[in-house]
Amino acid sequence: xxxxxxxxxxxxxLQVLLPFLMSLFRGALxxxxxxxxxxxxxxxxxxGSLAKDLGLGVxxxxxxxxxxxxxxxxxxxxxxxxxxxxxxxxxxxxICGKQPLxxxxxxxxxxxxxxxxxVAVIVHDINDNAPLFKQSKTDLKIGESTQPGTAxxxxxxxxxxxxxxxxxxxxxxxxxYFDLAEKQTPDGRKYPExxxxxxxxxxxxxxxxxxxxxxxxxxxxxxGTTQIRIQVTDANDNPPxxxxxxxxxxxxxxxxxxxxxxRVTATxxxxxxxxxxxxxxxxVDEQVEHFFSLDKRTGDITTKDDLDFETANSYxxxxxxxxxxxxxxxxxxxxxxxxxxxxAPEVIVTSVxxxxxxxxxxxxxxxLIKTRDRDSGENGEVHCRVLENTKFMLRSSSKNYYKLVTxxxxxxxxxxxxxxxxxxxxxxxxxxxxxxxxTLHISDVNDNAPVFHQVSYVVHVPENNPPxxxxxxxxxxxxxLGPNGQVSYSIVASDLEPGSLSSxxxxxxxxxxxxxxxxxxxxxxxxxxxTLQARDQGSPALxxxxxxxxxxxxxxxxxxxxxxPALGPDGSALFDTVPRAAEPGYLVTKVVAVDADAGHNAxxxxxxxxxxxxxxxxxxxxxxxxxxxxxxxxxxxxxHRLLVAVRDGGQPPLSATATLHLIFADSLQEIQPDLGEHLxxxxxxxxxxxxxxxxxxxxxxxxxxxxxxxxxxxLRRSASPVAWGCFQPGLSSKSGPGVLPNYSEGTxxxxxxxxxxxxxxxxxxxxxxxxxxxxxxxxLLCDNASLGPSTHYEDAGVPFTSDTILKVSLNLIxxxxxxxxxxxCKDIIE
Numbered sequence: 001x002x003x004x005x006x007x008x009x010x011x012x013x014l015q016v017l018l019p020f021l022m023s024l025f026r027g028a029l030x031x032x033x034x035x036x037x038x039x040x041x042x043x044x045x046x047x048g049s050l051a052k053d054l055g056l057g058v059x060x061x062x063x064x065x066x067x068x069x070x071x072x073x074x075x076x077x078x079x080x081x082x083x084x085x086x087x088x089x090x091x092x093x094x095i096c097g098k099q100p101l102x103x104x105x106x107x108x109x110x111x112x113x114x115x116x117x118x119v120a121v122i123v124h125d126i127n128d129n130a131p132l133f134k135q136s137k138t139d140l141k142i143g144e145s146t147q148p149g150t151a152x153x154x155x156x157x158x159x160x161x162x163x164x165x166x167x168x169x170x171x172x173x174x175x176x177y178f179d180l181a182e183k184q185t186p187d188g189r190k191y192p193e194x195x196x197x198x199x200x201x202x203x204x205x206x207x208x209x210x211x212x213x214x215x216x217x218x219x220x221x222x223x224g225t226t227q228i229r230i231q232v233t234d235a236n237d238n239p240p241x242x243x244x245x246x247x248x249x250x251x252x253x254x255x256x257x258x259x260x261x262x263r264v265t266a267t268x269x270x271x272x273x274x275x276x277x278x279x280x281x282x283x284v285d286e287q288v289e290h291f292f293s294l295d296k297r298t299g300d301i302t303t304k305d306d307l308d309f310e311t312a313n314s315y316x317x318x319x320x321x322x323x324x325x326x327x328x329x330x331x332x333x334x335x336x337x338x339x340x341x342x343x344a345p346e347v348i349v350t351s352v353x354x355x356x357x358x359x360x361x362x363x364x365x366x367x368l369i370k371t372r373d374r375d376s377g378e379n380g381e382v383h384c385r386v387l388e389n390t391k392f393m394l395r396s397s398s399k400n401y402y403k404l405v406t407x408x409x410x411x412x413x414x415x416x417x418x419x420x421x422x423x424x425x426x427x428x429x430x431x432x433x434x435x436x437x438x439t440l441h442i443s444d445v446n447d448n449a450p451v452f453h454q455v456s457y458v459v460h461v462p463e464n465n466p467p468x469x470x471x472x473x474x475x476x477x478x479x480x481l482g483p484n485g486q487v488s489y490s491i492v493a494s495d496l497e498p499g500s501l502s503s504x505x506x507x508x509x510x511x512x513x514x515x516x517x518x519x520x521x522x523x524x525x526x527x528x529x530x531t532l533q534a535r536d537q538g539s540p541a542l543x544x545x546x547x548x549x550x551x552x553x554x555x556x557x558x559x560x561x562x563x564x565p566a567l568g569p570d571g572s573a574l575f576d577t578v579p580r581a582a583e584p585g586y587l588v589t590k591v592v593a594v595d596a597d598a599g600h601n602a603x604x605x606x607x608x609x610x611x612x613x614x615x616x617x618x619x620x621x622x623x624x625x626x627x628x629x630x631x632x633x634x635x636x637x638x639x640h641r642l643l644v645a646v647r648d649g650g651q652p653p654l655s656a657t658a659t660l661h662l663i664f665a666d667s668l669q670e671i672q673p674d675l676g677e678h679l680x681x682x683x684x685x686x687x688x689x690x691x692x693x694x695x696x697x698x699x700x701x702x703x704x705x706x707x708x709x710x711x712x713x714x715l716r717r718s719a720s721p722v723a724w725g726c727f728q729p730g731l732s733s734k735s736g737p738g739v740l741p742n743y744s745e746g747t748x749x750x751x752x753x754x755x756x757x758x759x760x761x762x763x764x765x766x767x768x769x770x771x772x773x774x775x776x777x778x779x780l781l782c783d784n785a786s787l788g789p790s791t792h793y794e795d796a797g798v799p800f801t802s803d804t805i806l807k808v809s810l811n812l813i814x815x816x817x818x819x820x821x822x823x824x825c826k827d828i829i830e
Contacts (some may be wrong), residue, residue, distance in 0.1 A: 032105075032118035035084065038126050039102075044085050044226060047121060051082020051110065054117055054510070058082060058514050063112050069350050069370070070106035075121065077108065092123045093160035098164055105295075107401075109350065114365060131157035133226035134283065138212075138227060140194070141326035145235030151181065153330055155283045156191035157224050164217040171213040178210060178230075186246060186332060187316055191283070194228065202232040236274045239268040240716030249331040253309040254340045261292065264299040266329050267322030282320035282330055292317060292335075294346065301333065309339040313547040318483020341428025343378040346372045347436040355441040364469040366392065367404040367438050371424045379428040387435065389422040392424070404438065412442040413479040446484040446538025449475035450476040453520040453797040459514075462553040463522040465513025472514040474546060476534035483537035487512075492545065493531035504603040505550070507532060514548065522554040523596050556650020562658040566593040575661035582628050582664075588617065591624035593646040593657050603649035609657065610643035617642060617662070626660060638664045640830055660698040699813070 018565060035048040051057075056064060058081065066077050068087075076087035086151040096102030102123040107116050134155050142152065159167040170192040172180035208230040215223040242264065249262045268275040279299045281289060292315070293304045301317065317333040351368040373380040384402050386392050393407040404420065418440045427435040452474060459472040478485040487511040494501050507514050510614055514530070535543035566572050576589040579828045595602040607625040611617065613636060618629040626642065647653045 015525070018615045032120050034120045034122065036122040036124060037086070037090070039090050040126060041086045041090060042667070043087065043707070046082040046775040048730050049082065050077060050119070054108070055109065056082060056112070065112070066108060066110045068106055068111045069116075074104060075106065075119075088313045090123055092125050092162075093129060095123065098162060101634070107399075108711075111351070114351075115401070116401055118399070123163050124449075125165050127216060128221060129160040129165075130222035131159040131167045131214035131216055131224040133157050133214065133224055134210075136228060137227045141231045141233045142196070142200060142230055143233045143236045143325055144200045146196055146200060146235045148198055148493060152194040152196075153183070153211070154192045154194055154212060154228065154280075156189060157226075159214070159216050161216060161218070166216055168217040168221075169215050171215060173211045173213075175208070175210055177205075177208060180212070184725070185316065185318075186334065192475065197444055197694060200232045206232045211268045216708065233326060236270060236323060236327050238269040238274070238323075239275045239327030240268045240321040240323055242266045242319075242321060242328040242331040245331050247331065248336070249333065250336045250338060251303075251307065252338045253307045255303055255307065256341060257305055259301050259303045261301040261303060261335065262333060264301065264319050264321075264331060264333065266331075268323050268327075270323060270325070274327075275323060277321045279320070279324055280320050282318045282715040284316075284318050287312065288315055288317055291315065294319065307337055308342075309337045309376070310343060313337050313339070324527055327437055341375055341378055341430070341432055343379075343424060344432040344434040345382040345424035345426050346424055347384070347424045347434060348372065348437060349438055350579075352438060353442075354439070355443040356406075356410070357445055358410045359440045359445045359447065360410060361404055362406050362408055364406045365403050366406065366420075366440060368397070369394065369404055369422060370400040371400045373424075373426050374426065375426065379426055381427040382424050383427070384422060385423045387423045389418070389420055391418065393419050410442055412444050412481075413448060415442070417441050422646055444481040444484055444537065446480055446540070446542060446573040448480050448484075449542035450478045450487045450534035450536055450544045452476045452534060452544060454546070456546060457548040458551065459548065460553050461516065461520060463520050463555050464557060465516050465519055467516060467518050467739065469516050469518050470513050471550065474507075474512040474514065474532055474534075474548060476512070476544060476546075478534075478536050480536065480538065486532050488535045488537070490533050490535070492533045496527050502534070504528070505530065510583055520552045522552045522598065523558065525552055527551045554598040554601050556597055556648060556654060558596040559602075559654035560593045560595045560604055560646040560648055562593045562646060562656050564590070565658055565660060574658070575663055578628065578632075578662055578664050579700060580632055580664050580666050580794055582632065584628055584630050586628040588626040588628060588662060589660060590626065591625065591644050591646065591660070593656065593658070595648050597648065597650065601648055601650040605647050607645045607647065608642060609645045610641070612639075612641045613637065616640065619644060626662075632664050636664075640664075702813070702815075 033050070035049075037045075037047050051061060053068075056066065061079060061082050066079070066082060068075050068077055068084075073087045074090055076085050077083070078085055090103045090104075095104065102125070104121045104123060106119055106121075108119055109116055121829050140152060142150075157167055157170070159165075162579050167190060170180055170182055170190075172178065172192075172194075173592050175195065177198050177200060179197050181193045181195050183193050184190050193215075194210075207378050210230070211225055212228055212229040213223050215221050215226045220646070243266070247262055247264060251259075251261060264279065266277050266279070269278055278296050279294055280296060281294055289306060289497070290307050291303060294300070294317075295302075299319075299321075313335060314337060315335040317335060318330065319333060320326040320328050320330050331360055336600075347419065348370040349367055351369055353366055356364065356366060369384065371382045373382050382400065384394050386394055386404070391408050391410060392404060393408065395401045395405055397403050406421070420440055421435050421437045423433055423435045453476065454474075457472060457474055461471045474489065476487050476489075478487050487507045489507050491507050492500065494505075496504055503517055505514055506517055512532075512534075514532075530548040530550065531545055532548055533543050533545050535541050565576075567574070577588070578588050584587075591606055593604055593606075594673060595604060596656045605621050605623075606619050608617075608619050615629055616632075616636065617627070617640070618627050619642075620627075624644075624646070626644075640662045642662065644660060645655050646658065647650065647655040
């Protein structure tokens with residue numbers, strides 16, 4: 001048995017003890033579900049029944065949404081059976097490297113309710129890697145003076161497998177001069193050494209070629225080879241010697257590139273050229289050459305790049321010192337990297353439940369947060385918090401998981417969307433932190449009733465508006481969304497009769513516009529009040545009420561109406577008496593009128609349109625009072641007529657007229673009532689015939705009167721005045737005959753229809769017009785000036801002749817013709 005074969009036995013014992021050690025290590029793991037699988041399993045291979053091991057029923061799987069939460073999807077969960085399946089290629093060498101125990105830790109998450117389970121899968125090594133030498137050929141120079149037993153370290157073979165499947169032994173083909181020995185580095189790696197068995201003779205054999213084979217412990221075993229070419233050189237009998245076989249140094253991972261790590265020193269007892277030593281790395285990994293550099297002449301080791309504790313926490317630097325005679329010495333430098341807080345924590349959002357109803361109670365889970373820090377110790381301890389937001393908080397769930405939950409009541413109308421910033425901070429010095437934002441949308445619920453833009457509404461509508469016209473608009477807003485914020489309007493109450501409400505107003509359910517269904521009349525309806533409701537479409541629906549007061553404005557659509565003077569019971573016009581001695585400013589009467597309109601439209605003014613004697617009377621513009629403007633003169637008629645117009649203040653103004661009959665008289669006896677006015681109206685043709693008959697009779701009477709007058713003058717007897725009058729039946733005076741009441745303080749309490757005729761030196765006829773307000777009246781007004789207590793006609797000494805009698809007769813006939821003409825014109829006017 002070769003020495004190399006004897007050294008393989010410890011590896012076999014390790015192969016036997018590894019399952020036992022793994023069982024002990026498994027017992028030390030935290031409480032979690034564990035599986036074990038060999039590496040390089042086919043995709044979708046079953047690892048284990050995860051749902052069954054978690055106590056979940058197959059029927060519950062769709063609702064629980066069982067899934068794997070890991071950075072890389074090495075495993076997946078079958079949603080139907082709940083089996084844990086291989087999701088990607090599992091290369092133990094790539095994942096765990098040389099670690100004796102390769103464990104993949106990950107979490108599984110089940111929702112409804114939210115639970116987190118920790119799963120560990122142990123990956124077993126298979127013999128999928130053969131030992132490989134770094135170089136397919138190795139050149140050695142050995143001096144011929146080299147003593148037998150001298151060892152020459154060779155490049156080790158590399159095998160990524162571990163345990164029994166890793167490199168177990170080296171084998172050298174049979175030869176006369178060299179033997180093979182196995183050595184082990186401080187980190188446990190095996191490397192071969194070539195041992196010289198017999199002295200070399202360059203003159204006999206200056207070149208030797210050997211084959212070195214590395215074999216692993218797999219079944220079947222795998223192997224790799226390299227060729228060793230040995231050149232025998234001239235004698236250089238003293239190799240270099242290092243001051244230490246192993247150097248140890250500690251570095252912080254934040255040292256800058258170019259930082260001096262260590263200087264290794266080797267000495268050679270030879271002199272001259274054979275004592276010159278060159279330093280170089282000897283069989284080191286590529287990472288060593290990437291991060292460190294070695295000065296060939298001085299042995300100074302410096303850093304070439306930034307170190308990273310999270311990538312590798314230690315390095316082994318194998319250094320060779322060789323003299324020109326190719327005699328070499330070897331040492332190793334163990335570099336330990338100290339962790340610095342150079343990795344900020346990571347925050348990973350694994351689940352987000354959005355949108356969130358705004359009526360969610362405090363404590364509602366919004367998201368599941370996971371933290372991670374690649375640093376170690378306190379540098380890797382992470383604390384998580386919500387930044388500047390009082391609506392949300394974090395609750396630690398398990399291990400490095402947090403639940404983001406609501407901490408207070410939400411209001412979508414106030415804030416419809418939140419950007420929740422979560423900050424993770426480690427405990428390093430100085431501490432490092434990182435943040436992530438979670439966007440959370442708030443969904444609407446019907447929690448806001450409509451709100452009217454005004455507390456109450458008052459609208460002014462002019463009367464006589466067209467039916468169907470818009471008179472007002474109410475408006476309400478609802479901050480909710482969708483149907484919850486769609487507002488409709490309706491009338492729910494009114495001070496109008498319920499049965500007639502719809503005939504007065506209506507409201508548009510969509511726009512809130514209030515329409516008049518009829519034309520309003522200010523004189524009948526001056527104001528009314530409505531109660532309107534705004535209601536949203538939510539479930540349940542919410543509503544609000546507002547009052548709308550409608551004021552019907554006045555328009556000038558009513559003309560003034562004269563209350564006084566009024567027509568008599570028989571339809572005849574009334575009259576007012578004025579004392580003959582009335583002073584200027586005496587109140588004769590007052591025109592009284594009313595207007596159904598209001599405000600300025602009912603502001604009445606009084607104007608004189610016609611007056612039989614202008615300037616005799618004055619009319620109050622606003623009061624309608626008729627007063628004497630001056631004293632009555634001798635030449636003024638006893639009867640007067642005023643046509644008064646009453647106008648309102650509207651635009652355009654409306655008016656009415658009133659006719660005033662004013663008679664100057666000191667007593668009621670001076671006024672003869674017109675009895676003819678009480679007769680039934682007759683045919684004008686018949687009246688004309690009647691007047692002709694009366695005219696013939698009057699001619700005869702006048703002729704007799706003329707004769708009598710002539711005789712009277714002849715006898716010089718005085719004649720007393722003849723007065724006649726006719727009064728309307730039923731007229732009486734409280735003061736008695738011959739006495740007139742005192743009406744100087746106001747209007748007369750009575751009105752009269754009067755026709756007066758008297759003998760006078762002057763006879764006057766007035767023709768009156770007809771007005772709409774006053775019934776037609778035709779009065780013959782005779783000058784009522786008194787002739788005095790007595791009138792004396794004295795003879796002037798001229799004898800009474802026939803000429804005188806003729807003149808008197810002609811005057812009487814002339815008077816008759818005038819009377820006839822008056823009655824004829826009166827008939828035509830009627």
